[in-house]
Amino acid sequence: MEEDKSESKLLTEDRKIVVPGEILAKGIDYLPGHGTYKMNSEIRSKVLGLVKIKNHLINVVPLSGGYMPQERDGVIGEVVDVQPYAWLVNINSPYLGYLPLAEGVEEFVDLAKSDLTEFFDVGDVIYAKIKKVTKRKDVLLTMKDKMCRKLHGGNIIKITPAKVPRLIGKGGSMVETIKQKTGCKIIIGQNGFVWISGENISAAAKAVLMVEKESHTTGLTERIEKMLDKELKGDNNE
Amino acid sequence: MSERSDGRKFDELREIEARANLIKRANGSGYFRFGSTSAISAVYGPVEMHPRHLSDPRRAFIKFRYNMAPFSTKDRNRPGPSRRSIEISKVIKEALSAVIEREEFPRAGIEIYAEVLEADASTRCAALNASSIALAHAGIPMRDLVASCSVGKVNGQIVLDIAGEEDTEGEVDIPIGYVPSENKIHLLQMDGIMTKEEFKKALELGIKGCKIVYQKQVEALKEIFKTFESEEVNE
Numbered sequence: 100m101e102e103d104k105s106e107s108k109l110l111t112e113d114r115k116i117v118v119p120g121e122i123l124a125k126g127i128d129y130l131p132g133h134g135t136y137k138m139n140s141e142i143r144s145k146v147l148g149l150v151k152i153k154n155h156l157i158n159v160v161p162l163s164g165g166y167m168p169q170e171r172d173g174v175i176g177e178v179v180d181v182q183p184y185a186w187l188v189n190i191n192s193p194y195l196g197y198l199p200l201a202e203g204v205e206e207f208v209d210l211a212k213s214d215l216t217e218f219f220d221v222g223d224v225i226y227a228k229i230k231k232v233t234k235r236k237d238v239l240l241t242m243k244d245k246m247c248r249k250l251h252g253g254n255i256i257k258i259t260p261a262k263v264p265r266l267i268g269k270g271g272s273m274v275e276t277i278k279q280k281t282g283c284k285i286i287i288g289q290n291g292f293v294w295i296s297g298e299n300i301s302a303a304a305k306a307v308l309m310v311e312k313e314s315h316t317t318g319l320t321e322r323i324e325k326m327l328d329k330e331l332k333g334d335n336n337e
Numbered sequence: 338m339s340e341r342s343d344g345r346k347f348d349e350l351r352e353i354e355a356r357a358n359l360i361k362r363a364n365g366s367g368y369f370r371f372g373s374t375s376a377i378s379a380v381y382g383p384v385e386m387h388p389r390h391l392s393d394p395r396r397a398f399i400k401f402r403y404n405m406a407p408f409s410t411k412d413r414n415r416p417g418p419s420r421r422s423i424e425i426s427k428v429i430k431e432a433l434s435a436v437i438e439r440e441e442f443p444r445a446g447i448e449i450y451a452e453v454l455e456a457d458a459s460t461r462c463a464a465l466n467a468s469s470i471a472l473a474h475a476g477i478p479m480r481d482l483v484a485s486c487s488v489g490k491v492n493g494q495i496v497l498d499i500a501g502e503e504d505t506e507g508e509v510d511i512p513i514g515y516v517p518s519e520n521k522i523h524l525l526q527m528d529g530i531m532t533k534e535e536f537k538k539a540l541e542l543g544i545k546g547c548k549i550v551y552q553k554q555v556e557a558l559k560e561i562f563k564t565f566e567s568e569e570v571n572e
Binding site: 120121134136138143148165195236 | 364385441444446474476477478482516517555558
């Protein structure tokens with residue numbers, strides 16, 4: 100142990116791109132966070148991603164990968180099946196979201212008189228919150244939260260879920276910029292589905308995809324602004 | 338005396354080319370080439386497991402398919418699974434399963450498809466290397482990449498990276514799948530006969546080769562993000 104302590108060493112730096120198995124730190128002075136694992140007093144990365152160091156905690160933020168449902172996440176999903184007392188929702192993950200009747204609607208529903216498709220039918224797009232994820236990854240959804248509703252019209256684009264935080268930006272700055280410039284309504288699901296509605300859908304979608312592609316670079320907000328200005332001016336001229 | 342049929346040294350690998358991000362519709366993809374042996378691999382997942390009865394409530398199920406393209410060999414290779422390709426699929430799947438953090442995706446499935454485009458010996462090594470790159474690119478958590486190359490005995494000499502005639506005329510062929518961080522071997526097969534000393538020497542040489550392969554895999558993965566940065570400079 101004594102030896103370990105004297106040898107504690109950081110072998111990477113903040114915002115560096117690492118691959119699975121790459122050694123990040125040695126010794127007991129550093130703690131393995133998300134996307135890392137510890138073996139023989141060495142901390143190594145588990146995913147392809149960017150290193151984030153907070154004091155002594157080392158995290159690796161993945162740059163790719165699917166969505167894993169997490170409690171309290173707001174997600175956009177498509178209803179894929181209607182069951183007697185529930186809806187099944189595709190939330191862009193290996194596991195379907197389960198929205199029971201009691202969580203889906205506020206009012207009392209007399210099943211003898213009404214059909215669940217009156218509320219949500221197959222193909223409907225909803226914004227829902229994840230209420231619970233069990234250990235075996237059963238995903239319970241709820242509509243009893245602010246923002247939760249059926250999404251009418253608009254377009255959906257799919258981005259890598261790992262890049263959702265970048266699209267939102269610090270305190271929502273990035274998405275706010277896109278909303279203001281294009282005048283579109285944008286709702287981002289933590290699962291990587293982005294719903295856009297409004298006049299300049301194509302410009303907004305282009306900006307969203309640009310954020311996805313260039314998420315690991317700095318000075319992105321300015322470039323997005325520039326791109327949108329150019330794009331929108333072009334539209335006006337026509 | 339010191340040269341091989343293609344002019345390489347005994348401990349020299351063929352030219353290596355490794356790339357990632359070639360197939361847009363897949364979650365991850367990789368390409369690996371040793372001289373004129375090349376393989377491409379695509380990863381889909383984690384996805385809902387089909388058929389359902391195969392899903393494991395504790396961990397992800399890995400589906401792996403190794404396939405040789407009909408045009409990959411000198412004589413046309415009959416398409417479809419064969420005894421050989423089923424066996425190779427199994428050993429590569431097991432080598433990769435040992436590094437993937439399967440417990441993070443209970444009930445789900447991860448699908449990996451590797452296609453050999455050109456076959457000139459060591460195809461399973463190329464397929465394994467390409468698949469490792471593809472898995473990492475797909476963002477699947479794994480403890481390390483698996484690097485693989487072959488060693489063998491040709492005309493009484495221990496050589497690295499068996500190619501062409503050495504495969505058919507050599508005495509021994511050993512593919513090795515090696516995980517550097519754990520210093521473990523996850524794939525090892527051998528046909529032919531060797532003494533214990535020769536085997537030890539061959540294994541040592543093989544691990545040396547795998548470490549070079551590993552470097553190329555890491556470079557390929559980091560290259561995905563570099564390409565963009567250089568584009569930006571050009572603008």
